[in-house]
Amino acid sequence: MNQVIDSILILLTLTGFVLLGSSRLAACIKAVGIQGALLGLLALVVQSGDLSITGVVLALIGATVKGILLPVLLFRAMREADTTREVEPLISFNLSVLAGALELAMSLWIGRHLRLPADPVSSFFVPAAIFTILAGLLVIVSRRKAITQVIGYLMLENGVYVFGTAVALRMPVLVELGILLDVFVGVFVMGIAVFHISRQFDHIDSLRLASLNDRV
Amino acid sequence: MAGLLLSIALFGAGAAGALIFANHGRWTTYAGVGGVVAGCAVGIVPALRAALGGPVESIHAGWAVPYGSFFLRLDALSGFFLLPVFAICPLAAIYGAGYLEAFRPKKSLAPPWFLFNLLAASMAMVIVARNGLLFLAAWEMMALSSLFLVTFEDEKEEVRRAGWIYLVASHAGTAFLFALFILLGRAHGSLDFDRFDASAGTGLLFALALIGFGTKAGFVPLHVWLPQAHPAAPSHVSAVMSAVMINTGIYGLLRVFTLIGPLPAWCGWLLCVVGILSALTGALHALAQRDLKRLLAYSSVENAGIIALGIGVGLIGIASKSPLVACAGFAGGLLHLLNHSLFKSLLFLTAGAVVHGSHTRDLDRLGGLLKRMPVTGVLFAVGAVAVSALPPLNGLIGEFLVYLASLRGIAEFDGGGLTVLVSAFAALAAAGGFAAVAFAKAFGIAFLGHPRSESAEHARDPGWTMLAPATVLAAACALAGSFGARLVAAIAPLIASITGMPDAKSYLSGAANAVAHVAFVGGALAGISLVVMAARSRLLAGRKVRSALTWDCGYYRPAPRMQYTGSSFVQPLTAAFAAVLGTRIRVIEPRGLFPSDASLTTEARDPYQDRLFASLFGAIGRGLSMLRPLQQGLVQLYVLYIAITLIALLLWQFA
Numbered sequence: 001m002n003q004v005i006d007s008i009l010i011l012l013t014l015t016g017f018v019l020l021g022s023s024r025l026a027a028c029i030k031a032v033g034i035q036g037a038l039l040g041l042l043a044l045v046v047q048s049g050d051l052s053i054t055g056v057v058l059a060l061i062g063a064t065v066k067g068i069l070l071p072v073l074l075f076r077a078m079r080e081a082d083t084t085r086e087v088e089p090l091i092s093f094n095l096s097v098l099a100g101a102l103e104l105a106m107s108l109w110i111g112r113h114l115r116l117p118a119d120p121v122s123s124f125f126v127p128a129a130i131f132t133i134l135a136g137l138l139v140i141v142s143r144r145k146a147i148t149q150v151i152g153y154l155m156l157e158n159g160v161y162v163f164g165t166a167v168a169l170r171m172p173v174l175v176e177l178g179i180l181l182d183v184f185v186g187v188f189v190m191g192i193a194v195f196h197i198s199r200q201f202d203h204i205d206s207l208r209l210a211s212l213n214d215r216v
Numbered sequence: 217m218a219g220l221l222l223s224i225a226l227f228g229a230g231a232a233g234a235l236i237f238a239n240h241g242r243w244t245t246y247a248g249v250g251g252v253v254a255g256c257a258v259g260i261v262p263a264l265r266a267a268l269g270g271p272v273e274s275i276h277a278g279w280a281v282p283y284g285s286f287f288l289r290l291d292a293l294s295g296f297f298l299l300p301v302f303a304i305c306p307l308a309a310i311y312g313a314g315y316l317e318a319f320r321p322k323k324s325l326a327p328p329w330f331l332f333n334l335l336a337a338s339m340a341m342v343i344v345a346r347n348g349l350l351f352l353a354a355w356e357m358m359a360l361s362s363l364f365l366v367t368f369e370d371e372k373e374e375v376r377r378a379g380w381i382y383l384v385a386s387h388a389g390t391a392f393l394f395a396l397f398i399l400l401g402r403a404h405g406s407l408d409f410d411r412f413d414a415s416a417g418t419g420l421l422f423a424l425a426l427i428g429f430g431t432k433a434g435f436v437p438l439h440v441w442l443p444q445a446h447p448a449a450p451s452h453v454s455a456v457m458s459a460v461m462i463n464t465g466i467y468g469l470l471r472v473f474t475l476i477g478p479l480p481a482w483c484g485w486l487l488c489v490v491g492i493l494s495a496l497t498g499a500l501h502a503l504a505q506r507d508l509k510r511l512l513a514y515s516s517v518e519n520a521g522i523i524a525l526g527i528g529v530g531l532i533g534i535a536s537k538s539p540l541v542a543c544a545g546f547a548g549g550l551l552h553l554l555n556h557s558l559f560k561s562l563l564f565l566t567a568g569a570v571v572h573g574s575h576t577r578d579l580d581r582l583g584g585l586l587k588r589m590p591v592t593g594v595l596f597a598v599g600a601v602a603v604s605a606l607p608p609l610n611g612l613i614g615e616f617l618v619y620l621a622s623l624r625g626i627a628e629f630d631g632g633g634l635t636v637l638v639s640a641f642a643a644l645a646a647a648g649g650f651a652a653v654a655f656a657k658a659f660g661i662a663f664l665g666h667p668r669s670e671s672a673e674h675a676r677d678p679g680w681t682m683l684a685p686a687t688v689l690a691a692a693c694a695l696a697g698s699f700g701a702r703l704v705a706a707i708a709p710l711i712a713s714i715t716g717m718p719d720a721k722s723y724l725s726g727a728a729n730a731v732a733h734v735a736f737v738g739g740a741l742a743g744i745s746l747v748v749m750a751a752r753s754r755l756l757a758g759r760k761v762r763s764a765l766t767w768d769c770g771y772y773r774p775a776p777r778m779q780y781t782g783s784s785f786v787q788p789l790t791a792a793f794a795a796v797l798g799t800r801i802r803v804i805e806p807r808g809l810f811p812s813d814a815s816l817t818t819e820a821r822d823p824y825q826d827r828l829f830a831s832l833f834g835a836i837g838r839g840l841s842m843l844r845p846l847q848q849g850l851v852q853l854y855v856l857y858i859a860i861t862l863i864a865l866l867l868w869q870f871a
Contacts, residue, residue, distance in 0.1 A: 090852065106863070113870040130866075137859040141852045149851065 002122055008042045009128040012162065013104065016135040019155065020096040025085045025147065029074045032151050035132075035158050036066025043165050046121060062161070070154060077147055088144035096142060100135055107131040116167055125166035132159030157181050217273040217290055220344060223259030223302075227251055227337035231330045238326035245313050248329025252309035252336055259340060260302035266295025269709025274346070276408075283407045284349035292710040293474065296550065297343045297467045300460045300557035303692075305336045307685035311565050312452035314681030315572060319368075328368055328450070334361040335456065342464050348397035348407030355393065358464065359386040362457055366449040378441075378448035385441035389431030393468075396424040400475065414476035422483045425472040426490070433465025435524060436494040439517045440825040443501070446516065447509035447577065451568020454509060458516040459561035463553055466523055473531070474714060484531030485636045491528050492643040494521025497796070497824075499650035503657070504790050504797050504820040506782055508567050508577045511658055512560065515603060518647055519556045523549045525640050526618040529625060532636065534715055538628050542715045543723040544621035550710070551703055552614025555696055559602035559611055562689035566596040569682055570662060573675035579782040581669040582662040589677045591687075593663045598690040600655040602697070605648050607738025610696035613703065613731055618644060620727055650789070657785045666776040698739060701732035783818040798823035 015038070018031045040063020047055045078085070089096060104127070111127035120126065136156030140149050160181075230251010237243035266272070274289035290298075309332060316325055338361060341354035363386070367379035399416040401407040414421055427438065434442040442462075446454045469487075473479065498518030505511040526549025533542030569592045570585060571577050586593035602609035622644070625637040667673040677683065696703060705721065705728050712720035768774055783790070790799055798821045806814035846857070 110866055110870060134859070134863070137855060137862075141856045141859060143852075 004045050005042065005122045006124050008038055008045065009122065009124045009162075012038050012042075012158075013128050013131055016132055016155065017097060017100055019139060019151070020100040020135060021093050023087050023089075023093060025078055025087055025145075026075070028087060028148065028151050029071050029078070032074075032154050032158075033067050033071035035155065036068075036070065037063055039063065039066060039158055039161050039165075042162065046165050066154070066158065066161075074147065074150065077150075087148055090142045090144060096138065099138055099142075100131075103134040103138065104131050107134065118167065120166040125162065129159050129163035129166060132156070132162060134159075217262065217275055217288065219258055219262040220288070220290060220298075220340070221275075223255040224337050224340055226255035226258060227333045227340070230255065231333035231337070234326050234329035234333065238324055241320075244324075244326045244329055245316070248325075248332060249309045249313050251329075251333045253306040255333075255336060256302040256306040259298065262290060263295045263298035263302055266290045267292055267299055267710060268295075268706060269713075270295070279347075279350070281349055283401070285347045285408055286350060287347040287408050288344045288350075289346045289409075290344055292713050293467070293470060294343050296554075296707065296710050297463055298340060300463055300554065301336065301339045301343065304460050304557055304561045305332075305339075305456060307688055308452040308455045308561065308565070311455075311568070311682050311685040312450065314679050315450060315452055315568055318572070323368075328365060328453075331361045331365050332453070332456075335365065335453075335461075339460060339464060343467055346409040348401055348409070351409075352390070352393060352397065355390060355464075358461065359383075359390070362445075362449075362453070362461060365453040366445045366457075368450050368453070369448075372448075375448045378444040382441045382445035385431055385438070389428050389438070392424050392428035392431075396421060396428055396472070399424070400472075409471075409475060412475050418476050418479055419483065421472065421476050422479055422486075425469055426487070429465040429468035429472070430490065431465070432468070433462050433524070434494070434498075434517045434520045435465075435490050436497045436517065436521070437824040437828055439494065439498070439520075440822055440829055442517060443505075443510050443513040443822060446513035446564075447507055451509070451564055451571060454512075454568070455561040455564035458513060458564055459557040462516060462520055463557065466520070466527070466549075466553060470527065470714065478534065479531055481532060481535035481633065484528050484533075484535055485632060487524055487528030487531060488636045488640050489528075491521045491523070491525030492639055494518065494524060495647035496521070496643055496650075499647040499654065500789075500793055500797060501820065501822065502654040503650055503786050504783075504799050505654075506579050506818070506820060508570060508579055508582070508658060508662060509564070510577075510820075511579075511654060512563050512567055515563075515651060515654065516556075516560060518651055519552065519560065519603075522615060522618065522644065522647065523553050523556070525549070525644060526552060526614065526621070529618060529621045529637065529640060530715070532625065532629075532633055533621065536625075536629060536633060538625065539715070539717050539719070539723050540726075541621050541625040541628065543711050543717065543720045544617050544624065544727050546711050546714055547704060547707055547724055547727065548614045548617030548619075548621055550614075550707060551617060551700075552611075554703070555602070555610040555614055555693070558689055558692050558696060559599045559609070562595065562686055562693060563599040563603060565682070565686040565689065566592050566599060569678045569686070570596075570675070572678050572682065574669075574672045576669065576671055579658065579661045582667070582672045583665045583669075583776060583779065584663070584667040585672065585675055586663040588667075588672075588675045589663075591677050591683050595683075595686045595690050596663065597659055598693060600659045602693045604652040604655050606652070607734055608694070608697045608742045609738075610693050610700065612734060612738070613697070613700040615644060615648065616731060616734060617704070617727055620730060653786060653789060657782050661780070661782040661785060665779045668776050668779065668781075698735055700735050701728040704728040704731055796823070798826060 012035060015031045015035045019028050022028055022031070040059050043059035043062060044051075044056065047059075091099075107127040107130040110130055111123070111125075114126055116126070133156050136152045136154070136159060139152030139155060141152075143149065143152065228251075230248055233247030233251060234244045237247050262273075269292055272289065272291040275286065277286040279286045312328075312332065316328060319325065335358060338354045338358035342351060342358055345351040345354050363379055363383055366382055367375055369375050370379070397407060399421060400412040400414070403413050403415045404411040426435075431438040431441075442458075446458050449457060495518050498514050498516070498521055502511050502514035502518060505514060526545050526547075528545070530542050530545030530549060533539070533545050567577075569589065570582065573589055573592070574582060574585070576582065598609065602611040605611040605615045619641065622637045622641045626634060626641065629637065667675075704724055708721035708724050711724065712718050717723065765774075771778065790797055800819040800821055802815075802817045802819075804813060804815045
């Protein structure tokens with residue numbers, strides 16, 4: 001069973017790298033969707049010893065929201081905002097991947113030192129979670145478009161979810177809160193699509209929203 | 217205790233009612249005033265019983281907040297401090313109903329009535345709370361509700377500025393209180409007052425309390441917010457803030473003192489020095505003001521100083537095991553506090569009537585109001601006599617006891633205590649003199665002579681809603697002055713509980729006798745004056761009275777502009793103390809044979825604010841503006857800051 005969990009976690013990490021390295025917006029959305037689906041699977045596998053209906057339902061809802069609903073919304077947002085289909089990074093893709101590798105190293109180091117109340121099933125749980133969080137932050141920080149910010153935010157949230165499943169067989173509230181956060185991101189995405197930030201501001205370049213700052 | 221809870225609930229109902237009836241014209245006023253009056257009427261009974269030494273009652277219930285508990289206790293000290301709250305607030309509220317009526321076409325009156333109820337409730341709560349968190353919550357509620365009352369006329373630039381200064385000052389003070397309570401509760405891991413201990417060192421705790429509570433009480437140099445905020449507020453709010461709210465600062469100090477037990481002698485000396493500084497600074501600045509309400513605010517600083525002086529002398533008395541000095545000092549401070557509440561609210565209410573009638577607070581634009589507003593004028597005169605500590609009114613009682621205590625101490629002590637007490641005695645006398653001049657100026661310039669402006673010309677007495685509360689207060693001042701000895705005897709149980717000297721009553725009996733003599737002589741003087749006045753009017757009754765110019769120094773037809781102004785009246789004193797006053801004088805001297813323009817402007821500034829705090833906050837501002845480049849308005853950058861912080865924390869945790 002541990003092997004399945006480990007492979008899921010490794011896949012998760014790899015999709016993180018895909019997200020950091022790909023220049024196509026569509027690929028990024030797909031990658032984040034795959035991450036979502038993997039998370040649902042992970043939640044199922046982790047509790048496979050004693051499956052409960054609540055657990056299964058929660059895992060399925062999570063997988064549906066993260067793996068299907070949000071990617072669909074993101075695709076729609078991308079179409080409706082009518083922007084170029086490319087990620088506009090502030091740092092080069094190579095540099096992003098390199099930074100990602102550094103983050104992975106750090107996550108492994110932290111994973112070795114972090115003491116949890118109960119030991120997780122796999123020792124790769126914590127590094128994968130922290131890497132996903134950090135990679136999400138990196139995406140938010142280093143990309144221009146509002147839509148990539150949403151993707152980064154989703155990734156960050158995926159990391160939190162992984163962390164939750166690592167410690168949280170007995171903490172269902174945390175997982176449910178994760179789903180609430182997903183709904184929030186969903187609303188956020190809808191905001192972009194429905195209210196057409198692109199039309200209001202003639203662009204969806206978050207850098208240019210800086211003119212709203214309150215500097216004197 | 218149930219009465220007290222009911223009273224707080226009534227305040228809550230008044231606050232809610234004011235909001236509910238926001239769109240029903242006068243009903244919001246009725247709800248607001250009704251809440252305050254009903255709450256105070258219900259609350260004053262248990263407060264009085266407790267203040268006179270009745271049984272101590274308490275409530276201890278849980279509260280979901282960490283370290284918090286709903287712990288209330290009503291003992292003699294709390295009861296005593298509740299009295300001004302429950303006595304002044306309803307009078308101020310009734311007055312406010314008339315005062316705010318003029319604003320009704322322009323502004324909604326729901327917020328001020330909501331906040332006024334909240335202020336009354338939070339002051340009562342502060343005084344009975346016995347848990348650190350509950351206390352701080354009430355303290356903060358009191359600060360915020362009074363802040364928004366101060367900024368009622370927020371369309372005026374000066375009011376917004378005053379509110380800002382007040383906000384900063386009260387939060388800075390509260391920060392020290394947080395430190396104080398954390399240190400007090402550290403040893404037992406509980407913020408309930410009865411589990412506090414002084415393991416952190418009584419000196420440090422006393423210093424924290426002195427700064428934190430001293431800011432609210434208006435001790436120099438922490439007073440700078442007070443002359444800004446009190447005049448800016450509507451007058452009934454100024455009255456409550458000046459006469460009642462600053463008491464909570466004194467209450468806090470005394471409460472901390474009763475919690476941490478005997479203090480070293482230097483604490484008493486320090487409090488005396490603070491008191492001396494406040495009394496002198498307050499009185500001198502009151503002298504120099506042109507703004508009537510600001511003059512009153514500085515006078516509050518002076519009186520807070522006198523109260524601090526009394527308590528300081530009392531602390532020295534305890535530290536030197538001299539029961540007479542201790543009891544008379546505390547009794548003097550506390551009675552002065554009570555009397556200050558009465559006459560300061562009277563003064564603010566009458567000053568508000570002046571503002572209401574003449575639309576200006578500038579003394580140099582007033583004048584001749586005694587003929588135009590006779591009732592207000594007489595009431596203001598009563599307050600002015602009381603605040604100048606002249607018999608037979610109540611201002612003298614407390615000061616007299618402080619005099620007695622320091623005299624006694626001068627006879628008993630030597631060394632540092634002697635020096636402090638001699639200075640206290642001298643400062644008290646000097647401050648009293650300055651205050652008398654300041655109020656001679658305030659009354660003389662505003663009420664005597666001729667009007668100095670068009671608006672003062674047309675001033676009239678306000679309606680009964682504004683006059684009745686002030687009349688009640690004036691009567692209370694006279695009564696308290698006449699029965700001073702009874703007051704001294706009545707607070708003996710309270711003094712016994714503060715000083716831990718069960719025989720306080722016998723120690724105070726000598727002082728009570730002296731006060732009775734003073735009241736008798738004062739009453740006799742007042743009686744003789746009344747007889748003379750009656751005789752005069754009797755003699756003049758059948759005759760023709762003609763009014764004419766007095767000797768006019770050769771100036772035929774004097775114009776109102778030729779009268780003494782407030783600034784010229786006190787010029788000899790302000791010139792003598794120019795170094796500490798910081799009054800700005802701009803003169804354009806007349807030049808040539810036919811001088812065309814010449815002018816003289818004086819502006820009373822506060823040097824503590826101008827020099828001390830302006831440079832302090834300027835330095836802080838300059839330091840913080842170096843962080844400006846961090847703020848670029850880019851989401852990416854902000855997330856980066858968060859990420860860096862997160863990573864740094866993780867690394868710091870494991871490295």
